[in-house]
Amino acid sequence: MSRTALTRRHILQGVGTAALLGQAYSLAHAVENRDTASFAAVVKRRRMIRKYEDRPVPEEEIKKLLRYAVRAPSAGNLQPWEFVLVRDPEVRAELAKAAMNQNSVATAPIIIATCADIQRMGEKYGTRGAFYSLVDTAFASLLILLGATEQGLGACFVGAYNPEEVARIFQLPSHVRPVGLITLGYPAEKPRKPTNKKIPLEKLIHENTW
Ligand SMILES: Cc1cc2nc3c(=O)[nH]c(=O)nc-3n(C[C@H](O)[C@H](O)[C@H](O)COP(=O)(O)O)c2cc1C
Missing domain, CATH: 3.40.109.10 (NADH Oxidase)
Incomplete structure (x- = not known):
């Protein structure tokens, strides 16, 4: 095998490995982002539910x-x-x-x-x-x-x-x-619309002292 061919193959292998690594990296990132997104969704969705279906929770x-x-x-x-x-x-x-x-x-x-x-x-x-x-x-x-x-x-x-x-x-x-x-x-009602709107964040933040 010629030196050039060897180099090309190595380059191709290198590119392949880099691409695989890149894919693995973006997959890990996607999973991480999905976790973050689902956490945000759960926090946003959480409301008190006071009516339930008449069936047990496993x-x-x-x-x-x-x-x-x-x-x-x-x-x-x-x-x-x-x-x-x-x-x-x-x-x-x-x-x-x-x-x-x-x-x-x-x-x-x-x-x-x-x-x-x-x-x-x-x-x-x-x-x-x-x-x-x-x-x-x-x-x-x-x-x-x-x-x-x-x-x-x-x-x-x-x-x-x-x-x-x-x-x-x-x-x-x-x-x-x-x-x-x-x-x-299991919920038997939709979460109530917030009647008590959230206090604007700016009114709740103090810098260094009250
Ligand atoms: C310390 C505490 C006590 C609460 N007690 C009651 C309660 O006795 N009955 C009830 O229906 N909800 C109760 N809640 C729920 C609040 O009414 C509810 O969190 C608030 O109205 C905001 O609504 P959300 O949690 O659906 O966003 C309580 C919440 C906290 C944090």
């Missing part, structure tokens, strides 16, 4: 949401969250009463009640622990809400409830506080 879907939840950031990685899953209609009815008779609480096929173990945090962080445990559990709750949107489920974070009543219904130990009653199911 166990695997619930597990997926819980697996998202436990990826939330956590102070000292102490992971103060715990979850009470409520499917029993009688318990849901009791919870609805404790939540100012909110119908969505009684009718959702399942409620994921996110709870915060104050003690788990308090042992390391003292009085700050209570604050951290609520923040962490709220983060975990948001991941459940976003996960529900991603999976085509509807969810609502219910925070208007009597905490003592909810603690009694769940028989929570005194160091565990309920955070959110997340009602969950």
Whole structure:
């Protein structure tokens, strides 16, 4: 084989490899962009859904949401969250009463009640622990809400409830506080149009000081 032919073949091989590498690079980029785009879409699409179809949410879907939840950031990685899953209609009815008779609480096929173990945090962080445990559990709750949107489920974070009543219904130990009653199911309503428009971002941003 002549020197020229060798070189040409090598050049062609080089071009081929570069093209392949280029393709692989743009594929990786496309996947990355698709992930980014789907994250943006989920964030935009997420609205509270309060009416649900009368059919159960499969166990695997619930597990997926819980697996998202436990990826939330956590102070000292102490992971103060715990979850009470409520499917029993009688318990849901009791919870609805404790939540100012909110119908969505009684009718959702399942409620994921996110709870915060104050003690788990308090042992390391003292009085700050209570604050951290609520923040962490709220983060975990948001991941459940976003996960529900991603999976085509509807969810609502219910925070208007009597905490003592909810603690009694769940028989929570005194160091565990309920955070959110997340009602969950297949949506039977379109998300409401935002009546409460978002406060313009410029009004919310402060530079260096308030
Ligand atoms: C701390 C907290 C408590 C809430 N409590 C309730 C509640 O008890 N019942 C309810 O229907 N929605 C409740 N929501 C949902 C809000 O009403 C809702 O997020 C808000 O109106 C904005 O609508 P969107 O989430 O659909 O964008 C609560 C939200 C938060 C963050």
